[in-house]
Amino acid sequence: xxxxxxxxxxxxxxxxxxxxxxxxxxxxxxxxxxxxxxxxxxxxxxxxxxxxxxxxxxxxxxxxxxxxxxxxxxxxxxxxxxxxxxxxxxxxxxxxxxxxxxxxxxxxxxxxxxxxxxxxxxxxxxxxxxxxxxxxxxxxxxxxxxxxxxxxxxxxxxxxxxxxxxxxxxxxxxxxxxxxxxxxxxxxxxxxxxxxxxxxxxxxxxxxxxxxxxxxxxxxxxxxxxxxxxxxxxxxxxxxxxxxxxxxxxxxxxxxxxxxxxxxxxxxxxxxxxxxxxxxxxxxxxxxxxxxxxxxxxxxxxxxxxxxxxxxxxxxxxxxxxxxxxxxxxxxxxxxxxxxxxxxxxxxxxxxxxxxxxxxxxxxxxxxxxxxxxxxxxxxxxxxx
Numbered sequence: 102x103x104x105x106x107x108x109x110x111x112x113x114x115x116x117x118x119x120x121x122x123x124x125x126x127x128x129x130x131x132x133x134x135x136x137x138x139x140x141x142x143x144x145x146x147x148x149x150x151x152x153x154x155x156x157x158x159x160x161x162x163x164x165x166x167x168x169x170x171x172x173x174x175x176x177x178x179x180x181x182x183x184x185x186x187x188x189x190x191x192x193x194x195x196x197x198x199x200x201x202x203x204x205x206x207x208x209x210x211x212x213x214x215x216x217x218x219x220x221x222x223x224x225x226x227x228x229x230x231x232x233x234x235x236x237x238x239x240x241x242x243x244x245x246x247x248x249x250x251x252x253x254x255x256x257x258x259x260x261x262x263x264x265x266x267x268x269x270x271x272x273x274x275x276x277x278x279x280x281x282x283x284x285x286x287x288x289x290x291x292x293x294x295x296x297x298x299x300x301x302x303x304x305x306x307x308x309x310x311x312x313x314x315x316x317x318x319x320x321x322x323x324x325x326x327x328x329x330x331x332x333x334x335x336x337x338x339x340x341x342x343x344x345x346x347x348x349x350x351x352x353x354x355x356x357x358x359x360x361x362x363x364x365x366x367x368x369x370x371x372x373x374x375x376x377x378x379x380x381x382x383x384x385x386x387x388x389x390x391x392x393x394x395x396x397x398x399x400x401x402x403x404x405x406x407x408x409x410x411x412x413x414x415x416x417x418x419x420x421x422x423x424x425x426x427x428x429x430x431x432x433x434x435x436x437x438x439x440x441x442x443x444x445x446x447x448x449x450x451x452x453x454x455x456x457x458x459x460x461x462x463x464x465x466x467x468x469x470x471x472x473x474x475x476x477x478x479x480x481x482x483x484x485x486x
Contacts, residue, residue, distance in 0.1 A: 108271075110268050120265070122237045131210035139204075147186045147190055212258045213256075220232065249271070262342040284368045285370075286300060287439075289437040296398075302461055303460050353397075364411055370406065371416055373417075373421060399413075431460075
């Protein structure tokens, strides 16, 4: 058995009185963050986390309204600040050029955290359950999935569209199983196709950003013509936020379903250890690379594989496309085989060069609709699964 961490995302439906308290909590957390940031920003000798927290009682005497916020929530604000300051300090010690943390402006503080206590999820047996948050009350929540494991923490977040969500973080034990023979796959991500694997699948790149870009541009132009602070400005801003939110939801749905398919069907998944931050420095490809969301896909593979007690092997990308022309239709397939070979611990062994059968192009729509790479007219027996 091994312990794994999971996070569930559920929509909250606060009543007006609850939303008022939620907004008040965000604002007080923002003020607390800025108060302590003003004291320690840019200083080398950062106090310890517990030392920072010991200053909270004094601040509560100065600001009695802080008593309206659960004590653990304020402690997590200081934990976040301490982590940020420590990270900058460590980078500075390594000789990196770093700036200072920015103060959180009004409306720019989006989340607060209940850690270990101050919350309770109440099942009602109806369409909406109830999430009890200390100092706030009982808020309707759409818990559309059953929660497995022990709840350790709840993150409450307000999106730009005005919607509220609860991210429920749990810890559970999973049984480690090893099946024989091991099912292994190599994956090469790309721009022409989202990915190509060693079982001959080529997953179409959905390009959600390109499909919705025109609507987003129209809304951006409308927003620029509105007078800031007016009712029409706020209405257009919310429409634009919802358009971006829908785009992110579509992309996440695609990535979750595709990563779940590979973790479910393979014990070992070999992928390139891509340095996305370096790659997007190429301004000609930056938007396409970010739109493809390779980094998030690989992160989801790691997370889901850990829960299933499977393995994701990160392979150095250098040389996986060496000697291959971009126009070559077999380029990505050969790269995927090289990644698989390296992932199995044989970096000097040439990739398999068996006569290639036809690659199977899988539309992105099949991932969304069916939840797996199942091209129309092709049975699963032909997919190597």
